[in-house]
Amino acid sequence: MLYSRYFIPTVKETPSDAEVISHQLMLRAGMIRKLAAGIYNYLPMGLRSIRKFENIVREEMNKADAIEMLMPGVQPAELWQESGRWAFYGKELLRFKDRKDAEFCMGPTHEEVITDMVRREIKSYRQMPINFYQIQTKFRDEIRPRFGLMRGREFIMKDSYSFDVDSQAADKSYDKMYNAYMRIFERCGLNFRAVEADTGSIGGSSSHEFMVLADSGEDAIVSCDSCRYAANVEKAESRIVQENAAGEQATLEKTATPDKKSIADVAEFLGLATDRTIKALVCASDTDEFAMALLRGDHELNEIKLKNALGWNEIRMATEEEVQRLTGSPTGFLGPVGLKEKLLVVADLLVQNMTNAVIGANEKDMHYRNANPGRDFNPDRFVDIRNVVAGDCCSRCDEGKLEMWRGIEVGHVFKLGTKYSQAMNATYLDANGKEQIIFMGCYGIGIGRTVAAAIEQNHDENGIIFPIPIAPFHCSVVAINAKDKGVMAESEEIYLKLEKLGIEVLFDDRDERPGVKFKDNDLIGIPLRIVVGSKGLAEGKVEVKIRATGEVLSLPIEEAIATVQQMVTSALEYKE
RNA sequence: CGGUGAGUAGCGCAGCCUGGUAGCGCACCUGCCUUGGGAGCAGGGGGUCGCUGGUUCGAUUCCAGUCUCACCGACCA
Incomplete structure (x- = not known):
């Protein structure tokens, strides 16, 4: 290619709205240009890199016996109503009507479409296992698109869907994809981790995310320094080390803590470490159910764990007014003792063994000292609802400690089970002529995001340093x-x-x-x-x-x- | 949607407080010169100052509304 006849519009100055390095460099190197929020033109150089990566993905998918096809970007509402996601998906799903007033959406993912195709075409156990994939443009009306290709609204994704006769067979398909993903990211020369993850809105029983390590990553992940365990913080567990209760239980005692609202302030005021306090947070579901979460003062609430433990769809922090109504106290002085209204109380596992702790008294400027679970309050449940922290003991091995990283999620594999096949009635006949539900898996790779992540990991003060496999x-x-x-x-x-x-x-x-x-x-x-x-x-x-x-x-x-x-x-x- | 900030030439910005019809650097065009790390000189083109309304003799500037964009919170490849 002759440079003089090609099109590489480089710029010296960094556009002011580009925050992360990959976004800045892709703009400066003339790879992409923004058309609208989260929507980009792929200029020739950007496209070349993207195509390079697509081909690596394609090769590994084909090698793993996945079959390429292409599904439409525009999808009819009926399929989404059938799977139940028309109501569930929310504003992220871009909806519109055609001239006949029929409802459609821009596909944010293709479980519905592929399941519809499969239920029409796959009738026999003899046709499985089978795995379809496509490399196609998705649209998700993200609330906050940012970082260029890292989180666009329109983006290119490789998605694949496996169909199997039963759970064991589906596990095999899953492993095949998992291994293909490992090879894909290794071939690109990326420094990444495969981590256990929460399944989120896609649903299903278990999943792994592929995370490219980068300080600008939007996800926090942990990995064990001794065994292979790695997980997204949303999901990560640590081994609970039961510290033996120190000393006798002292008498519960109400104490004034004027204007001391934060854990740090209360602890300092009372001359205690933050780990001797218990923080109480009131959370609400999308259907306005409420629960109080109890955590050791120095720990952080993991909303995903709490949401999953309660079986809620969505979770949010309760508003000041709601807190006042439920507890009779402003935030900052909440606790499980003497609640105004009956409230479900969920305590973190590590709260169980605390002795003589400080908790809020549900009264402005007042806390209790020497509160003891079991004696002064009885949470409805003890569950793991905290974020693990660096240095926690690994839950999978004896000697390992957990390390924390930032990561960019470039791939995600899910075991779906029968979630969609059941809802959409995708069945087959087994060897005995008996009708059975198909088991599914789904697997995604963010194409543009991976290229951006590669740049995030490979650059210097002069610009991009492409790994040869995905260089333009x-x-x-x-x-x-x-x-x-x-x-x-x-x-x-x-x-x-x-x-x-x-x-x-x-x-x-x-x-x-x-x-x-x-x-x-x-x-x-x-x-x-x-x-x-x-x-x-x-x-x-x-x-x-x-x-x-x-x-x-x-x-x-x-x-x-x-x-x-x-x-x-x-x-x-x-x-x- | 909530909070914060910004919209002036393709990009990066100044001017606005204290109204009088717009300027700088880069980029672009022409010529000269130059050729091992974004050179230099000379000349030139390009702007309904986001939009709508108000105040005023006069608004980029003041006021109100509105749209867009970016950043911080919930989603996700």
């Missing part, structure tokens, strides 16, 4: 002076030779000063660069520069070509 071009040839006929002729020859070898080359033939070319080439992240100048040429040599390391090799022309070819080939090779 493998190599560039930079002619130092476009007016120097000898330099241009030699550059062109190298360019053509490399192309003949199957290397994807960007030939920077522009009549620009060298500095401009170097800056642009660094910014757009081409992994390898051959620089052709008149001085080197006088000795029959050109330079090979490696973007990632900054290493420069001065080599005879043929050797330079061979070096580039060898580097590209070895980078594209996947070692099992």
Whole structure:
């Protein structure tokens, strides 16, 4: 490709609304441009990277016996009403009507459509296992799109759906996809973790997320420093270490804590560590059910765990007015003792063994000292509802401690069980001619998000450093002076030779000063660069520069070509 | 939707407080010059100052409304 005839609109200045580095660099490198909030044009360079990654995904999907197809972006409401998600999905589902007033939506995911197709076409146990996938544009009307391709409203996703005769077979399909995902992200050279995850609105029994590690990641994940356990904090469990209650239970005693609302303030005021206090939070469901959560003062509530424990659809913190009505007290002084109205009280497991703790008295400016569970209050349930913290003991092995990371969710695999097949009546006949419900799994990869995550993980002050497998071009040839006929002729020859070898080359033939070319080439992240100048040429040599390391090799022309070819080939090779 | 901030040339910004019809840097066009890390000189093009209404002789500037965008909270590939 000739740079002068191609389209790479780079910019020097960072657009002011781009916050994370991948967004800034994709804009500056001319890969994407915003059309509307969370909706982007993929410019040629951006598209090339995306296609590269899509092809890796495609290869691994095919290898894992998934079959490619393509489903529509626009979907009829009936299917969603049938699965129950028309009501459940909320505003994220972009809905509209056609000229006949029939309701439709932009597909945010395709469980309904694929299940509909499968229930019509798959009739026998002989047709399974089967797994369909597509690489297609999704639309989710996110409340807050941000970070460029990281969280767009319109985005490209690879989604696949497996269909099996029973749960065991479905587990096998799941494992196959899990392994394919591992290979996909390994092939891209990404530093990632597969972690246990909450199933969220997709539903189903269990799932793993694939998280690219990056400080800008929106998810917190933990992993054990000793065994293979890793999980999203939403889901992560730690081993409960039962600390033995220290000392005798003292007498419950009401004490004034004027204006001390936060745990830190109360603890300081009473001269105690925060772990001797109990925090009480009032939560509400979407149907206005309420519950009080109790946690050790230094711990954080995990809303997902609480939501799941209560079987709620949604969870939110109660408003100040609701709290006042239920407890008779303003927030900051809440506790389980002497509640005004009957309220479900859920305590974290670690509250169980606390002795002589400080709790709110449900009265402005008042707390209790020496509160003891079992004696002074009896929670309805003890459940794990706290966020694990770094240093917690691993729940899966004896010696491990948990470490915390930030991650970008680039892939997610779910065991769906019969959630959709049951609702939509997708059945087959088994060997005995008996009708059975199909078992499903679904698997997604954010294509654009993975490219953004790769940039997030691979860049320096000069720009992007693409891993070769997903780089828009493998190599560039930079002619130092476009007016120097000898330099241009030699550059062109190298360019053509490399192309003949199957290397994807960007030939920077522009009549620009060298500095401009170097800056642009660094910014757009081409992994390898051959620089052709008149001085080197006088000795029959050109330079090979490696973007990632900054290493420069001065080599005879043929050797330079061979070096580039060898580097590209070895980078594209996947070692099992 | 709630909270915060911003809308002035393609991008990054100034001007607004103290009304008088708009400016800087980059980018773009022409010419000269230059060619190993975003050069220099000269000339040039480009703006209904987000939109609507009000106040005023006169509004980018003051007032009201409205739209859009970004950031902080719940969702997710």
